Amino acid sequence: MSYFLNFLRTLKSDHGFSKLVIRIVVLCVPAWLVAQAPPQMTLLDPVPALLSGPMVTTDPNVLASKGRRVQGAGADGATELVLRVPANSAGEQFTFTVINDQGQQSNSAAEDGGLGAIGSATFTLSQLTVAAVNTSKGPMAFAIYGAPVDFPRPEAQDADVADRLVTLKVLAVDTGLSSSTMATILRPPLALIHGLWGSPGSWDNFTPLITDPRFGITRADYSALIGPQIQSYRPSYPGWATGSIKNAQANSLGFAYNAPVVLKQLATFINQFKSGTNPDGIPVAAIQVDIVSHSMGGDITRAFPLVKNFYHPYTFALGFVHKVLTIGTPHWGSPLAIHLLDSDNQCVRGVLAVSGSPSFTSVTFKNGVTTAGGVGDLKGDGFGGRLSSALQRLQTPIPHPLPTALIQGLESQSQLDGLDSSPVAQSIRVLCFSDYLAQHLTSKGWPRVFDQDSDSIVPAQSEVAGLTDFTLVNGVIHSASAELLGFGPPAELDNTGGIPATVINLLNTPLTDAIFVRLPQ
Structure with missing residues (x-):
């Protein structure tokens, strides 16, 4: 289909008028003939810029404009990546797929990580289709990739490596064009x-x-010197050992x-x-x-x-x-801690203090703050009884x-x-x-x-x-x-x-x- 636009330009000269006719042809090419670019995906760390409370925000304008670009994730089962893809229009559909290191669509979110929609708290899908939405930066599509539960897999194929790879593929449903982005999976720090x-x-x-x-x-x-800050302590030490407390x-x-x-x-x-x-x-x-x-x-x-x-x-x-x-x-503590704090073992307690290993039930600092001693926290009979209050607190659900x-x-x-x-x-x-x-x-x-x-x-x-x-x-x-x-x-x-x-x-x-x-x- 073509449209014709005629421009008439009249030029005046000594010899009269002449007409110049210019024809401009504008072709309207069907959409399927226009060259299309495959969708481009960016991997983003959502922490902290893309968070709303303990979840990724659902605000499309924030998702479109913030986040730190990354190349992978720690395999800890907690880490999330936001996947961001520019679109041609709102409503355009994109399909995200997790591909394992064998080149196949993943069948285990625990091993390869999984997908979820924005607003989801679970990421178990290997494939997810979403629609683009309008944002302040133009139409975009978003998804979340949740990291594998752990780095090693049951087959022990990861024992000798520092990293492994998964591929995150995005397909533009209307055009059939796709692109793939490699995500590096690291052992947690x-x-x-x-x-x-x-x-x-x-x-x-x-x-x-x-x-x-x-x-x-x-x-x-946690070995910083705190001795000069100590005002008092329990239990007591023999006189020849008290000076060593300044080195605690x-x-x-x-x-x-x-x-x-x-x-x-x-x-x-x-x-x-x-x-x-x-x-x-x-x-x-x-x-x-x-x-x-x-x-x-x-x-x-x-x-x-x-x-x-x-x-x-x-x-x-x-x-x-x-x-x-x-x-x-x-x-469950140690009876050795019980004995070290007992009055019948003051001499041994002093020997350890002089050697750089003081035993405290409690310490009061010069600023008035009192805290428990490590040996005091480790009291227990070793069979689950006579536990210190600190060890008992470790049983708190x-x-x-x-x-x-x-x-x-x-x-x-x-x-x-x-x-x-x-x-x-x-x-x-x-x-x-x-x-x-x-x-x-x-x-x-x-x-x-x-x-x-x-x-x-x-x-x-x-x-x-x-x-x-x-x-x-x-x-x-x-x-x-x-x-x-x-x-x-x-x-x-x-x-x-x-x-x-x-x-x-x-x-x-x-x-x-x-x-x-x-x-x-």
Whole structure:
């Protein structure tokens, strides 16, 4: 079809008038003959710019204009990506599809992630069709991609890699044109949390994990000096040990003091991971961390859900923790803590304080604030009884119990035998001859402190909270400080003890495995 437009232009000259006729032809080509471009998809991290409370906003103008561009997501089952596609008109339909790393449409949202419409709280679809809407930036279509529940899959094909890929395909239904965008799926950021009287250096020998390029790792630190801030403390110390209190560190304080400190560090680490401090060096979306914790570090981790803002809207109200591995954690406390705070063991308490390991029931700072001590928080008989109030609070029901793999370390008789010939143990037995703990600091006496097997510090049943699903590692003692007393090596965080390899294996085990229990139960 054509239209003709005639322009008549009359030119006047000395010789009269002449006519110039110009014909302009405008062709109207059918839509199917016009070259069409395939739809273009952008992956956006919705946190925080696209949130409304703990969900992605439904405001199309906000969805159209905000959000941080990313190239992937952490596999934590909590992270979401907003998928944004410009359209030709409102009402135009687009079909989004998740393609797995075999090039097939996914049949498992748990393994590959899933789709949901804007306003949805679940993301289980492998294919979703939506209509474009008008926005301040023009017509656009939106969908949400929810990350896989975990990085490792049951077939164990992911054990040796730092990332895997899914393809997000978008099809313009009217034109039949499509495009695909690769999304990189990363392991969640990994945090190592030390225990009572420990520090980030406690992990120095935890190889090969700490140098493993598959993991983006940080080490939490709650070992700041707090001694100069202390006004008073309980229980008392012998005079020759009181001066050592000025060197006390925060790692001698309890869960309520240290959990918010560590949680703040983890939130900072997540933001760094999102910005590119990850094994792939790319911008990603991520919500939760995996945690490997030793000793009291496991109790601090379990105290996170009791901290205000743990279930922050930025976590979609799911919390900051994806899964937890605890090593030698006193879930049910230790009778050793009870004895250390007893008046009959003041001398041993003083020896530990002088060596940099003070034992507190409570501490009052010069600003008037009183907080619990770490040893006080760890009181328990190891069988689930006589628990401190702090350990009892860890049984408080929480919205999303933490998936936890329990690692139990047990000392060998040969490691215990080291106490009998240890000069340090001998000196303590002589100096503190009237103390119960000093009298039992022998290969035969020490097991009677616990009335069950232990890792030299934490009773066996306490390490696993009395549960039956756990991983046992024999021939390890609790810590390097226990070695100083005379217990034979290796310790739980030594690379020769077998626990680092166990941890890597568990990090490559899917959350669906029975080894992960939900705490509290």
